[in-house]
Amino acid sequence: ATSSSSRMIEKETLEAHRPDTFLRESDGVASSSVDSDSSVRARFEKMIMDAQDSVCAAIEAVEKGKTFKEDVWSRPGGGGGISRVLQDGAVWEKAGVNVSVVYGVMPPEAYRAAKPTSDNGNVKPGPVPFFAAGISSVLHPKNPFAPTLHFNYRYFETDAPKDAPGAPRQWWFGGGTDLTPSYIFEEDVKHFHSVQKSACDKFEPSFYPRFKKWCDDYFYIKHRGERRGLGGIFFDDLNNYDQEMLLSFATECANSVIPAYIPIIEKRKDTPFTDKHKAWQQLRRGRYVEFNLVYDRGTTFGLKTGGRIESILVSLPLTARWEYDHQPEEGSEEWKLLDACINPKEWLEI
Amino acid sequence: ATSSSSRMIEKETLEAHRPDTFLRESDGVASSSVDSDSSVRARFEKMIMDAQDSVCAAIEAVEKGKTFKEDVWSRPGGGGGISRVLQDGAVWEKAGVNVSVVYGVMPPEAYRAAKPTSDNGNVKPGPVPFFAAGISSVLHPKNPFAPTLHFNYRYFETDAPKDAPGAPRQWWFGGGTDLTPSYIFEEDVKHFHSVQKSACDKFEPSFYPRFKKWCDDYFYIKHRGERRGLGGIFFDDLNNYDQEMLLSFATECANSVIPAYIPIIEKRKDTPFTDKHKAWQQLRRGRYVEFNLVYDRGTTFGLKTGGRIESILVSLPLTARWEYDHQPEEGSEEWKLLDACINPKEWLEI
Numbered sequence: 001a002t003s004s005s006s007r008m009i010e011k012e013t014l015e016a017h018r019p020d021t022f023l024r025e026s027d028g029v030a031s032s033s034v035d036s037d038s039s040v041r042a043r044f045e046k047m048i049m050d051a052q053d054s055v056c057a058a059i060e061a062v063e064k065g066k067t068f069k070e071d072v073w074s075r076p077g078g079g080g081g082i083s084r085v086l087q088d089g090a091v092w093e094k095a096g097v098n099v100s101v102v103y104g105v106m107p108p109e110a111y112r113a114a115k116p117t118s119d120n121g122n123v124k125p126g127p128v129p130f131f132a133a134g135i136s137s138v139l140h141p142k143n144p145f146a147p148t149l150h151f152n153y154r155y156f157e158t159d160a161p162k163d164a165p166g167a168p169r170q171w172w173f174g175g176g177t178d179l180t181p182s183y184i185f186e187e188d189v190k191h192f193h194s195v196q197k198s199a200c201d202k203f204e205p206s207f208y209p210r211f212k213k214w215c216d217d218y219f220y221i222k223h224r225g226e227r228r229g230l231g232g233i234f235f236d237d238l239n240n241y242d243q244e245m246l247l248s249f250a251t252e253c254a255n256s257v258i259p260a261y262i263p264i265i266e267k268r269k270d271t272p273f274t275d276k277h278k279a280w281q282q283l284r285r286g287r288y289v290e291f292n293l294v295y296d297r298g299t300t301f302g303l304k305t306g307g308r309i310e311s312i313l314v315s316l317p318l319t320a321r322w323e324y325d326h327q328p329e330e331g332s333e334e335w336k337l338l339d340a341c342i343n344p345k346e347w348l349e350i
Numbered sequence: 351a352t353s354s355s356s357r358m359i360e361k362e363t364l365e366a367h368r369p370d371t372f373l374r375e376s377d378g379v380a381s382s383s384v385d386s387d388s389s390v391r392a393r394f395e396k397m398i399m400d401a402q403d404s405v406c407a408a409i410e411a412v413e414k415g416k417t418f419k420e421d422v423w424s425r426p427g428g429g430g431g432i433s434r435v436l437q438d439g440a441v442w443e444k445a446g447v448n449v450s451v452v453y454g455v456m457p458p459e460a461y462r463a464a465k466p467t468s469d470n471g472n473v474k475p476g477p478v479p480f481f482a483a484g485i486s487s488v489l490h491p492k493n494p495f496a497p498t499l500h501f502n503y504r505y506f507e508t509d510a511p512k513d514a515p516g517a518p519r520q521w522w523f524g525g526g527t528d529l530t531p532s533y534i535f536e537e538d539v540k541h542f543h544s545v546q547k548s549a550c551d552k553f554e555p556s557f558y559p560r561f562k563k564w565c566d567d568y569f570y571i572k573h574r575g576e577r578r579g580l581g582g583i584f585f586d587d588l589n590n591y592d593q594e595m596l597l598s599f600a601t602e603c604a605n606s607v608i609p610a611y612i613p614i615i616e617k618r619k620d621t622p623f624t625d626k627h628k629a630w631q632q633l634r635r636g637r638y639v640e641f642n643l644v645y646d647r648g649t650t651f652g653l654k655t656g657g658r659i660e661s662i663l664v665s666l667p668l669t670a671r672w673e674y675d676h677q678p679e680e681g682s683e684e685w686k687l688l689d690a691c692i693n694p695k696e697w698l699e700i
Contacts, residue, residue, distance in 0.1 A: 071675070085674040096674065223653045223662075286666070293643040294653070303573045303644070310675040312573075313640075318673065319632070320639075322666040324435040324446065325421070 012073040012308045015080070019072075021045060022079045022101035040171070040247060041131060044155040047247075048099045048135035049082075051153075051254040055137060056084055056097050058258045062265060063089045068097070073308055078103030083311045087318065091146070091269045096314035097137040105129050106158075106305065129159040134175075135254065136298065138315040139261070144281035146268040147181035147188070148229070148288065149261045150315070152298060153250045173246045174236040177257060178215055179264075180229025180288060182281040184337050186350065188264045189230050193347040195260035196233045196253075203249045204241070211235045216344040221291050226341040228284075228291040236297075280334050282321035289320050362423040362658045365430070369422075371395060372429045372451035390521070390597060391481060394505040397597075398449045398485035399432075401503075401604040405487060406434055406447050408608045412615060413439045418447070423658055428453030433661045437668065441496070441619045446664035447487040455479050456508075456655065479509040484525075485604065486648065488665040489611070494631035496618040497531035497538065498579070498638065499611045500665070502648060503600045523596045524586040527607060528565055530579025530638060532631040534687055536700065538614045539580050543697040545610035546583045546603075553599045554591070561585045566694040571641050576691040578641040586647075630684050632671035639670050 027041045038046075056068050066089040074080035081100030086092060105127045134154030141148065153175035179192045193212070200207035215234035219227050233253070238246060292299050292315055302312035328334035377391050406418050416439040424430035431450030436442060455477045484504030491498065503525035529542045543562070550557035565584035569577050583603070588596055642649050642665055652662035678684035 069674075087674055094672075094674070223656075223659050282669070289639060289670075290643060290663075293640060306573075309573050313672060314674050316636070316672040319669065319671050321669050322444075322663060323668065324419075324437055324444070324664050325660040 151177035176234030178232035285320040501527040526584030528582035635670040
C-alpha cells in the first residue's frame with residue numbers, strides 16, 4: 001500500500017517480479033548464459049546476486065523462522081534493484097541486503113562525490129553517463145554483545161562524457177567489510193580481521209595492511225575524533241590492477257562475509273545483558289547514524305543522485321540514542337571500546 | 351569526569367564559573383552596564399542570556415523538580431558559551447538551551463556555508479574574521495502528542511578580511527521558531543502560528559507570510575520530499591532593515607517562545623498513549639535527525655568550524671527510530687501529519 005504522497009516523490013517503480021538481470025542487451029549478455037566470456041558487468045551482477053542469496057540464507061538460518069521481505073524496483077532511466085530486509089527478528093533488529101544495477105547520467109558534483117581521490121584535474125564539466133552495480137548490506141543485531149556488520153562491493157563504469165565522445169571508458173572497483181561492536185571480545189575481532197586478511201592474501205600481500213588502514217581512515221567521524229567501529233577492510237577507486245583479478249578479489253571478499261561474521265553471531269546472540277549494556281549499544285548506534293548521514297560516500301552519493309531512499313537508508317539502525325555529553329568511566333568496557341575507536345589497533349598483532 | 355580521549359579532540363575548555371559576558375573589551379562594554387548606548391553585540395548577548403534564563407525557568411516550572419545541568423565553556427580563540435541540558439525529565443526526554451558567543455576566523459568554505467544567499471560574487475578568498483552570537487534550543491517531549499520545539503536567534507558580524515583591511519564590516523540577523531509534532535491538533539498549530547504572526551506584525555506586515563514560507567522551504571528534507579514538521583517562522587541573512595529594528599524583532603521573537611509553546615505542552619503532556627503512538631513519534635524523530643545532520647546550516651556550520659560537538663548535537667533527540675519503508679495507512683492520523691509535512695498548510699487560514 002504505497003500512499004499517493006510517497007509515489008509522488010520516488011522515481012522508482014516497484015515491480016511484481018524479479019528479473020534475471022537488470023542489464024541492457026547492449027551489455028552483451030543473455031540472462032541465462034553468464035560465463036567467463038561474459039562482460040565484467042554481467043559477471044559482477046551475477047556475483048552480487050549470488051552473494052545476496054547466500055548471505056540472506058545464512059541469516060535466515062540463524063533467525064530460524066523469520067524471513068526477508070523482498071522489494072524489486074526499477075528505474076525509468078535504466079536498471080533497478082532488489083532490496084531485502086528482515087526487521088525485528090529474534091537475532092537482528094534490522095538486516096538489509098540490497099543489490100542494485102543502475103544506469104544513469106551523473107551531474108558533475110555527484111561524479112566528484114563518487115570519485116574524488118583521483119582524476120581531480122580531469123573532471124569533465126558536463127554530465128557523465130555511468131553504470132554502477134553493487135551489493136550493500138548492514139546487519140544490526142539486537143544483543144548488545146553481538147556486533148553490527150557492514151559490507152559493500154561495487155563496480156563502476158563511466159562512459160565518455162557526452163561532450164567528449166572519443167574519451168575512453170573508465171572502470172573501478174570499491175568495497176569493504178567492517179565490524180562495529182559495542183563491546184570488544186578480542187577473539188571475535190581477531191577472527192574477523194584474520195578472515196579479511198586471508199581473503200586479501202590470496203591476491204596481493206599488500207592488500208590487507210593497505211585496506212585495513214584505508215578502512216580505519218574511511219570510517220572516521222571527524223567531528224567526534226573517533227571511528228564508528230573496529231574496522232576491517234575498505235578500498236575504493238581501485239583500477240590499477242588487472243580487471244579480472246579485481247573481479248575475483250571482490251568475489252572472494254563477498255564470499256568471506258559469512259565465515260567472518262556468522263560464527264561471532266552464534267557465539268554472542270544469546271549473551272545475557274542489562275539495560276546499561278543496551279543503552280551503550282544505542283549510543284553507538286547513534287554514532288553509526290552520524291557517520292552514515294554526514295560522511296558516508298555511498299549514502300551521500302545516493303541522496304544526491306536520487307536513488308531509492310528506503311534502500312539507501314536501510315543502513316540506519318532500527319533504534320538509536322543520543323545522550324548529552326556521555327563519557328564512559330575510564331577503564332570500563334565501554335571506555336575500552338571508545339578507546340579502540342579513537343586509537344585503531346592492529347588486531348592481528350595483539 | 352572528562353576522559354583524556356575527549357579532551358584530546360575538543361578545543362573548548364570547561365569553565366568552573368559563568369562569566370557576565372564573553373565579549374572582548376574592545377567591544378566597548380563593561381559587563382554591568384549594558385544599556386541602549388551599548389554595541390549591538392553587547393545588547394544581543396544580554397538578550398540571549400536573558401532568554402536562556404526565562405525559557406529554562408519556564409521548562410523547570412513544568413518539570414516540577416528536575417533542573418537543567420549547566421556547562422560553561424570557553425574557546426582559546428575567544429568567546430565561549432553556556433549549554434544547559436535537561437535530560438530524561440518527567441515531561442521532556444531532552445531539552446537543550448544553549449547560548450554561544452564566538453570570535454573566530456572562518457575558512458572561506460565555512461563563510462559560504464554560513465552565508466550563501468547573498469554576496470556570492472563578493473566572497474573574499476582569504477580567511478574572514480567573524481563574531482557570532484546566538485541562542486539555540488531544541489525541546490523534545492516524551493509524550494507523542496506533545497510537539498518538539500526548536501528556536502534559534504543569532505547575530506553575525508564579519509570584519510574586513512585580513513587581506514582587504516579597508517572593507518566595511520558586515521552584519522546580519524537570522525533565526526526562527528518552529529514546531530514539530532508527531533500528531534496534529536489543529537488548535538495547537540493555529541495557536542503556535544498566531545503567536546509567531548503577532549510577533550512579526552509588530553514590525554512589518556510582510557514578515558509573517560515571508561518568514562512562514564521561508565521556514566517551510568528551509569526545513570525541507572529533500573531526499574524525503576517532506577518537511578520535518580509544521581513550520582513556524584525562519585529568516586536568515588537579514589540586514590536590509592534598520593539594525594535596531596531587527597534587534598528588537600529578534601528580541602520579540604525570543605520572548606514569544608514561552609507563550610507559543612508552553613500552553614501546548616501543558617495541554618498535551620499527560621495525554622494517554624499507546625506503543626503505536628510512541629513508535630510513530632520515534633520515526634518522526636528519525637526524520638529530525640536526518641534533517642539536522644544532512645541539511646541544517648547551523649549543524650553543518652558547527653561541524654565544519656570545530657564548534658563544541660556536544661552543544662551542537664544536543665539538538666538530536668534522546669531516541670530515534672528507522673523502519674524500512676514505513677507507510678502510514680491513508681487517512682490515519684499518522685498519514686495526516688505526513689501529508690501536512692509534504693504539503694505545507696496556511697494554518698491561520700483554515
